[in-house]
Amino acid sequence: MSNRTESRTTSKPDFRIADVVADLTRGGMPLRFEAYDGSAAGPADAEIRLELVNQRGLQYLVTAPGDLGLARAYVSGDLVVHGGHPGNPYEVMQKLKDHTKFRAPSASELVTILRGLGISNLKPPPPPPQEHLPRWRRLMEGMRHTLTRDAEAIHHHYDISNAFYRHVLGPSMAYTCAVYPDASATLEEAQREKFDLVARKLDLQPGQRLLDVGCGWGGMVLHAAKEYGVKAVGVTLSQQQASWAKEAIDAAGLADLAEVRHLDYRDVLETDFDAISSIGMTEHIGVRNYPSYFGFLRDHLRPEGRLLNHCITRHDNRPATTGAFIDRYVFPDGELTGSGRIITEMQDAGLEVMHSENIRLHYALTLRDWNRNLVENWDACVEEVGIGTARVWGLYMAACRVGFERNEVQLHQVLGVRTGDDGADGFALRPTW
Known part of the structure; x- marks a missing residue:
């Protein structure tokens, strides 16, 4: 009817x-x-x-x-x-x-x-099938941010359809804030500039080793290997992302330098990396887990090794929960806090914070372009994931765009280093990026 x-x-x-x-x-x-x-x-x-x-x-x-x-x-x-x-x-x-x-x-x-x-x-009707369990039900089933719960949350959001993400994100398959070098830049140009800005801040050099945690479809891993000659390892909890990334690495002929593993970052055994990138990862790990997260990353760097943390932040550092729509439909168990808390936790974990940059308006532009891609590929997206899921994505991206424009949420890149015992940090006197 x-x-x-x-x-x-x-x-x-x-x-x-x-x-x-x-x-x-x-x-x-x-x-x-x-x-x-x-x-x-x-x-x-x-x-x-x-x-x-x-x-x-x-x-x-x-x-x-x-x-x-x-x-x-x-x-x-x-x-x-x-x-x-x-x-x-x-x-x-x-x-x-x-x-x-x-x-x-x-x-x-x-x-x-x-x-x-x-x-x-x-009397409430049954919720749409796209809706995740409420937070209280998830708490009854176990603590957040265990290996199993994190894998389930990532599966809910990222294992929808690689084809769908390709329609929305474009050829870069980069699902994080781009950096627009100027107002006329395309989404692809801006995503490349984002990866390159991260690489420049990390001061990547040929022959170095990079760990990219929460690597998504492997964009940073591919960029570091291709453009900087870095041996890069990425890890993701999404099986679909890992499969896509492996195919992209093989197609680019970079298998000798680049690798993406379907793995929790906590299971990475190698240490002494020259650099670690964390791009769009911190939102998923839980604020209470920041000490162990940044401590883990610090312990996996060599002395003078750098960490670049790129994540969505709140406009203040007060405790706050994610809105019901985002929590149920988009990022189950996701948490945000302000850049002050990020910097504090990095410092308390033994990292020297060298630089912080807010690029929130770039995320508004990124969301604008993702929405445009969704509209242009609407029929294909609906065929791939269904009309309800397609509506969720249109609503989510449009609402988030307004949030970034109005300074309700921000995007910070925070650069830290594992300073050597003698105080050496390996940085030039002034920024080189």
Whole structure:
């Protein structure tokens, strides 16, 4: 049965769904909101319309107020955006962020709303299949960031489809913030510049040994081997990533220099690396595990060996949990903190921090280009992973782009070194990169 033909008798005849939305909105509504009961709110001539098409969508909104309920309704197709593309709902996210403020209802208003909506709408429907278990259920099943749990979390996000990622990320298969040398740079140029900036900060030289933890599809490993003559080893918990990387290494004729292993970084046995890169890895390991993480990396460097940590950060260092949508649909068990905490933990692990750089606006540009790729390859992406998963990715990337633009999240590269016993760090007097 079509979503639009479901029952329209789920709320009382004199209680209009859109009126609730309008009553709880402060500062005016920049979008048109229309509900299946025939009610509407917001300007009739708005370029973008949100349409709630059935009772299930209302139940999602009522039983999980906020980003989780909206995401469930949107991913399921129960909340439809008109005037945009599901692969890039950026304008919707931007307008909601700019103009719409929802106030909390008073106790009496809440009772009236619940009575008007009807008791049937207080029962939550099953969540979309793309949704991961809630955090409390995962905690009941075991501690976060064990080898098994980390492998499951990485599998949830990264083992979707290499073909899908190729459509979205482009030929580089780089799923981390790019560095745009100028505003006209393409995504591929910017991803190459990111890898090269990391290489320059690490001062890679021919014959050196590099460990890339959380190496993804092997972009840094390939770049270091090809451009710098470095013997590079990458490790990833994703089997699909490791398989792709091996094929790319073989195709490039770099098997004598580059290697990617399907392995937890904690199982790397070699030591005395000249350099270690950690690009988009720290978000997955858990803040409480920073001491052991940075301690492990420090112990695997030779004296004067360098570590470059590249990761998403918060705009402050206060404890905070990841939003429900990101935690359930995108990065289960993911955690963020500020660059101050990153630097502190690196220093406490015995690393001398030499440089920190915030490139958050580059991530907004990266997400813009990923969204564009998703739109351009929408039919192929839907065929590969399904319409629900494709909607998740469009929503996630557009929302994150707004977050980076508004300085709610940042991206820091922090460069450290294992200083020798005599205090030597191997750096020139001024930065060389």
